[in-house]
Amino acid sequence: MAADTPTITLDPKYDQYDFPTVSPVNQPGHPGHTTPVQDAQVHQLRAELEKEGYTERLDTLTLLRFLRARKFDVALTKKMFVECEQWRKEFNLDELVRTFDYKEKEQVFAFYPQYYHKTDKDGRPVYIEQLGNIDLAAMYKITTSERMLQNLAVEYEKVADPRLPACSRKSGYLLETCCTIMDLKGVGLSKVSSVYAYVKQASAMSQNYYPERMGRLYLINAPWGFSTVFGVVKGWLDPVTVEKIHVLGSGYQKELLSQVPAENLPKIFGGSCDCPGGCAFSDEGPWKDAKWAKPPKWQTKQAPAP
Numbered sequence: 001m002a003a004d005t006p007t008i009t010l011d012p013k014y015d016q017y018d019f020p021t022v023s024p025v026n027q028p029g030h031p032g033h034t035t036p037v038q039d040a041q042v043h044q045l046r047a048e049l050e051k052e053g054y055t056e057r058l059d060t061l062t063l064l065r066f067l068r069a070r071k072f073d074v075a076l077t078k079k080m081f082v083e084c085e086q087w088r089k090e091f092n093l094d095e096l097v098r099t100f101d102y103k104e105k106e107q108v109f110a111f112y113p114q115y116y117h118k119t120d121k122d123g124r125p126v127y128i129e130q131l132g133n134i135d136l137a138a139m140y141k142i143t144t145s146e147r148m149l150q151n152l153a154v155e156y157e158k159v160a161d162p163r164l165p166a167c168s169r170k171s172g173y174l175l176e177t178c179c180t181i182m183d184l185k186g187v188g189l190s191k192v193s194s195v196y197a198y199v200k201q202a203s204a205m206s207q208n209y210y211p212e213r214m215g216r217l218y219l220i221n222a223p224w225g226f227s228t229v230f231g232v233v234k235g236w237l238d239p240v241t242v243e244k245i246h247v248l249g250s251g252y253q254k255e256l257l258s259q260v261p262a263e264n265l266p267k268i269f270g271g272s273c274d275c276p277g278g279c280a281f282s283d284e285g286p287w288k289d290a291k292w293a294k295p296p297k298w299q300t301k302q303a304p305a306p
């Protein structure tokens, strides 16, 4: 086997994957592109977590995501993993995923659409939020911030299964991140203050408990002055995160269409997609296609794609 062929060392006890596990991202720390030291850090982290009684989510792909988020500092990664397990327990996430019914979704979406819709040119799930019509006073007559965060957590859980595995099967390589579009049209700086608390909690949930899931973040229709404000915020963010974020004004369509094929982008954003019943409610994507949603039971374990 050529020296540069990506290979991944899997632990048969935890790594029961039924989708491709080699990442197209040819950077150290990504599955199929780890160094021997990084492989050893995965084993060290797993051994320490097992010793503390953890038994779930100790698979290689998950541990590598946490290790990348903490720059392979095993002690800091262990702390992050433990805090995430603590949050999952307090949030009662395993039951929530099974039972949560966001029956007020259509009414909330009139103010704040948040949905997954098809894929970008690299095959990632596209996640769209439209924040411009948020009216928390009116929304809190319909729902609560707790239920909005519960819905977000459930949708994030579905990213791990079935969305990303289906996208990985369709593309033939491992996909671990999403392409997020946040439409700020109509978000005046005054409204930002009331929305701020929720957005702060949502982004904290994303960064602390779903590490390395954001592949790209497009902030479109950013109000004039936002990119100046963002210039300050940028200084507080990790450079790896900053290079994923694209702040675009009203002339976003050309850049957005270079990342998301027109047929996958809703018409309202300059694409050509117009799902029956509305793109915001279709949940269209490879995860809805029987061909990709689940491997047939007979499928043998595939060797990682060369």
Ligand SMILES: O=C(NCc1ccc2c(c1)OCO2)c1ncc(Br)cc1F
Residues within 6 Å of the ligand: 127, 155, 156, 157, 159, 160, 178, 179, 180, 199, 200, 202, 203, 206, 207, 210, 213, 214, 215, 217
């Ligand atoms: O896009 C994501 N995070 C970025 C994000 C998500 C929510 C936010 C935010 C930034 O800023 C404000 O609210 C994101 N997070 C977790 C998972 Br799973 C999939 C995702 F696409």
